[in-house]
Amino acid sequence: MLDFSLVQQYIPFLLEASLLTLEISVLSIAAGLVLGLAAVLIKLSRLRPLAVIVDFYIWFIRGTPLLVQLFLVYFGLxxxxxxxxxxVASVTAxxxxxxxxFAEILRGGIVSIPKGQMExxxxxxxxYPTIMRRIILPQAFxxxxxxxxxxxxxxxxDSSLASLVTLSELMMTSQRFASTNYAFIEFYITAAALYLLMTTMFTFVLRKMERRLSMSER
Structure with missing residues (x-):
């Protein structure tokens, strides 16, 4: 029989782990946006040698599992x-x-802008830099x-994979408490609920941003 009362005393620790999960995610998204923007600008430029490197980077990352990339960073480096x-290894990977x-997403956004605006x-x-900064990129974003x-x-x-490199985020913390109390269903359902809460928060913020930008466009 399920007994969620076991989870109650661990809620503060699970919430703390959730905050760490959010921190990892936000920092990774910020790093990804900066890296993706740099990659797409290089890819669209005439710097052919650098563009080849960017193409390889995108091809390699999209064609290999995130877990392999995380292990390469944490165990390989x-x-x-x-x-x-x-x-740091988790945020980096x-x-x-x-x-x-993000590079491919932004490239699609840039390509969707009518060429007449650039001309x-x-x-x-x-x-060209001014056009990209003031006209093309805001619309593409x-x-x-x-x-x-x-x-x-x-x-x-996917930040739950950080548990495999000993980072005490939500997944690893839930797993540790579940093993200690032999209450796997209770703790994993609680972890799922916390992940659902965080993804719902992300969705709410992003939809608000989308509405605000669409209103400013009008």
Whole structure:
């Protein structure tokens, strides 16, 4: 018989672990957006050697499991003298992974902008960087928000893989308490509820951003 009273005394620890999960996710999303934006700008530029490197990066990240990438960062880098804490390794792996997907999302947003806008701005004497910063990127970001939101929610859920590199986020904390109390269903259902709460919060914030941007466009 299920007994959720066992979970009650551990709620503060589970909430603390949830905050760590949120911290990992937000930092990884921020890193992924910066990396993705840099990657797509290089890919659309005339810097062919760098564009080839970016193409390889996107191809490799999208074609390999996130778990393998996380293990490469946490267990692999120490072989070449680079040791990262579980937290830094998790944020790095998740951020690098997200960057590849954000790059493709932003590229699709940029490509969707009519070419006439770029040509008109060039005819007015605006420089390419200025056009991208003031005209193209704001529109591309607005168009890309739904896809960025979906990827961000996926990233939040994938942060549970950080438990495999000994980071005490929500999944690992739930698993430890479940094993100690032999109450696997109770603790895993509680963890699922907390993940659902966090993804719902992400969805709410992203929809609010989408509405605000659509209103400003009008």
């Amino acid at each position: 120490p072989q070449i003298g680079i040791e990262l804490s579980p937290f 998740l951020g690098v992974n997200a960057g590849a997907y 008109a701005a060039l005819s007015l004497g605006m420089s 607005r168009v890309s928000i739904p896809a960025i939101g979906n990827e961000s929610i996926t990233l939040l859920k």
